[in-house]
Amino acid sequence: MSCVSTEPRFATGWTLTLWYLLLMTLVTGGLLLAGDHLLGKRLLEKDRQLVSTLQDNYHRVGQDAGPDKLLHVLHRDREFLQLSHYRLRFDAPDGRPLFVAGNPLPGQTAGLLDDGSWSQTMAIGDHRLHIALEAGPRQQDLARYRLTMLQLMLPMLLFSLLLVAWLTHSTLRPIQALILRVASLQRDGLEQPVPLTASPRSELGQLTLLFNQQMSRIHRLVCGLRHALDSAAHDLRTPLTRQRLSLEQALSSDDATQWRESLLDCAEENQRMEALLGYLLAITAAEQGLDPAHESDCELGEILREMVDLYDMVAEDKGVQLTTDIAGDLRLRGDAQALRQAFANLLDNALKYTPAGGNIRLQAHRQGADIRVRITDSGIGIDPADLPHVFERLYRADSSRQSPGHGLGLTLVKAILDNHSARITVDSDQGGTRIECRFPGS
Template sequence: MSSSTPTNPPSIDSPPTGPAPTRRFRLLPRGVAARMALTFLLLFGGASALLIGGVYFLTAHALREQVDRNIREDIALLRSAAQDRGLRGLARQLVRQAQMAGENQAVFLLTKADGTPIAGNLTRWPEGVPFQGRSVVARDALSLTEVTDTLPPRGPPRGPHGAGPGWSDPMGAAMPPFPPPPPMPPHRRPPPWESGEVRLVTLSLPSGAHLLVGRDMSLVEGLLDRMAFAMRLGLFVTALLALLGGWVMSRRFGHRLEGVTQASREIMAGDLSRRVPQGKGLDGDDFDQLAANLNAMLARIESLMEGVRHVSDTIAHDLRTPLARLRNRLESLQSDCAEETDREGITQALKEVDGLLSTFSALLRIAQVETGGRRMAFAPVDLTELLADVVDLYDAVAEDAGAQLDTELSTAVTVDGDRDLLFQAFANLLDNAVKFSPPQGSITLRLSVENNTPVVTLSDRGPGIPKSDRDRVFERFTRLDQSRTTPGNGLGLTMVGAVIEAHGGTITLTDTEGGGLTVVVQLRKKTGPA
C-alpha cells in the first residue's frame, strides 16, 4: 500500500480553489416573497401609472384646448365689432376684452399697416412673429404695457371750417369679414430658460391693419406642473403600498408554506409520523384544507409503510430464530458425524444458513437506517481515521487478490454521523472494488475537499457498471450477474446508498479513465464546534 502526503493539507473551512462557477442571470428573483412583491408592484404600479398618466394627459389636453377656444372666442367678438363699428369699434372691443381677461393673461394688439400700435397691451409688434398665422413665443419676448389705444376722439373735426355736410367717421366704417385663422400649432412645453409661453394668433385685416390675439399659458403650465408632482407622489405612494402589501402577503404565504416544507423535509428524512400544520383543517381556508388532505394522505402512507415494515421485520425476526437453531443443530451433527462425505455436506449447509442469516441481518439494518433509527447516535467522526481503518482491514485482502491499493488520506476531515454505519458502507465499497479488480489492478481511495464539501473517491480497474444499471444497483436484491452464481445477496450497495442518504450525502457512479468504475461519495461537513 502506498500513500501520498502533501505538506500543507487543505482545511475544511478553506475556500475552494479553481475557477469560480459561472452564475446564470435570473430575470426574476428566486424567493416567493420577492416574486410576489414584484408582481404586486407591476400590477398595481402599472395600473396606477396608466390611470394617472391618462388623467394627466386628458386634463392637459382639455386645459390647452380651452385656451385655444378662448382665443377663437376673442377673435369672433372682435370680428363682430369690426363688422358693425369698423376700426374704432374693433379697437374699443379689443381694449374691453383685454381689461376683462386681465392684462397678465391676455395679449392684444391692433396696429396700422406700418406697425404703429393703435390699441392693445403691447408697445410693439413682437419680433419674428408673422402678420398672418399662429405661433408660440416666450413671454419674455413680449413688451407688455397697460391697455391703451391711440385713436382720435370720435366726432367731426373742430375748427373754423368744421365738418361739411354728409361727414362720416372713417374709423367707424364697417369692415369686411376677417380671414379665417390658420390651424393652431401643436402644444409644447417652453424651454427651461423661458419664463412661460404665449400662444398667438395674428391676422392681416382687409383695411391693412394687423391684429394680434394671444393667451398666456403660464397658469395652465403651472397647474399642470403641480398636478404632475401630485401624481408622481401618488404613484410613488401606490408603488410603496404595493410593495408593502406584496411583502406582507408573501410573508404570510411563506410562513404557511414553510410549515409544509419543514414537514416534508422531516418526512423525507424518515419520520413518517410528521404532519403538516393544518390550522382549522377542512373548516379553514384553502391552505388549511390542503394541509388536512395532505395529512390524511400521509397518515395512509404511514399506515401502509408501517404494515410493510412490520411484515418484513416479523419475517426477518421469525426466520432468524429457526435458522439459528438449524445452524446449531448442523454444527452438532457435524461434530458427531463420522463420514467425511456427510461432514462436507453439513459444512455446505452451514454456509447456506450463514448466507440466509446475513441476508436477514442486512435487511434489518437497511430498514433501521432508512427509518432514521440510528440518526440519534450521530456524533463527530474523523473521516480520515475511519477510512484508514477500512484500508487496514482490506489491505491484506487486496494483496492476496493481487490488487494494488493506493490511498490519499492526508486531508483532515470531520463529519457528523454514525461511525459504525459509515465504516460498514465504505467497507462494502472497498470490498466490491477488491472483489472485481483484475490481477495486478490498481485501486485508489482518495479523500479531498471540494467547494467546502468532503469528497471520498474510490476508483478501480474492474469491469465497471453499465450506465443503464447505475441507478438500479442501489435497489434491494439487484445483481448484475443474471445467473446469480457469484457470492452475495444484492444488498451491499443498497446498504451503502441508505447509509449515505441518511448522512445527507450523495453517491455517484462514473467511469474510470482507462476502464473501471469510480465511486464518488459527497458528505456534509461537521457543523458546530468539534
C-alpha cells in the first residue's frame, strides 16, 4: 500500500478574513444606523426647539400688542421665514388665513408631518398660529453625515481588512510550517526541524519549539531502536550460529554423550538470548514510565543497604573492599523494586571492572532537598571517547568486551532513574569511575 502525498491547502486564513469582513460589515453597518438614528433624533429635537422659540416670540407679541401688531411683524419677517425654511400660517377666528409663508400647512395639525416637517400650533386670543420647520435642511445634514461616515468607514474597513489578512497570515505561518513539516516527514525524515517563524515567547513559538524537541526525541529513539535492533540481531546471530554448529556436529555423530553436550550448549545459548531479550523488555517497560500500582513511599537508604548486603559476599570473594556511608531519612516516592534493580546493576558493574585489591565506596546523603547517591570505584575506568555512549543500548567499550554482559545494564539504569526524575552522571579516568545519581526533593 503506497502513501499518496497531497499538497496541504490552507483555507483558515481566508476563512478568518472573510468572517472578519462579515463581522466588521455588520458592526460598521450597525454603528452607521445607530449614529444616523441618534443624529436624526438630535436634529429633530433642534427643529422642535427652533419652532418652539419662534412660536414663543410671536406669542409674546400677540399677547402684548395684539393680533394686528403680530400680523405686521409677520409681514416684516416674511423673508426671514422663507430663508430659514419656516412654514407659517396665521388664521383669523373664523379660520380664514390672514398670513401665509412658505408651503401651505394642513389645518389643525401639530407634530411630525408627512413630509418630515415639525409643526406646532398655538392659540393667540381668538386667532391661531401654525408654525412648521421644513425637513429639507435636516435631511441634508443627515445626508452629509452619511456621506462623511461612508468616506471615513470604507477606507478604515479596507485598511483593517488588509491588516487582519496580514496578521492572520503571520499568526498562521508557524502552523502552516508545522503542517508542511508533518506532510514532508516521509520525504525528508525526522531530523529536519520546523523553522521558527514566531517569537519563542509566543504560544505558537513555544509550540514550534516543543514540536522540534519531540521530533528530535523521536528521531533519537528511532535511531536508537535501529541501532538496538542491529546490535540485537548481531548479538543473537552468534548464539544461534553456535547452536546450529553444535547441533550439526551432534547429528553427524552417534555418540549420546556428544548429543547431551550439544543440548547443554543449546540450553546455555538460549539462556543468554533470553537474558538479552529480558533486558530489552525491561528497558522498554521502564521507558514507558512508572506504573502507579508499583509507586509508593520508599526509604532509599534501606534499598541501598539491601543491595550492599547482596554484593558484600561477591566483593569479599573477589578481594574488593566495599564500604558505605548512607545517611538516614532518605525517603522518596518511587518504585522500590525498580530502584533495587538500578543500584544492583551499578554495584555489579563496579565489581565487574574493579580488580582484586581495589575498593568501592557507596555514599548517600541529602544535599538541600535533593538526595545524592555516589558510587566510586578504583577500577579500570572508562575511555573518554566512550563516556558519551555508556547509556546507549548494546554499547560496549573496547575494554569491557572481554567481560560477560550485553551492554544494557546502564541503559536500564538510565531509564529507571529518568522515571524517578533523577539525573545520573558518569565521570571516569585511570583512577576509576565515579557515578552520581541525584534525586530531586519533593
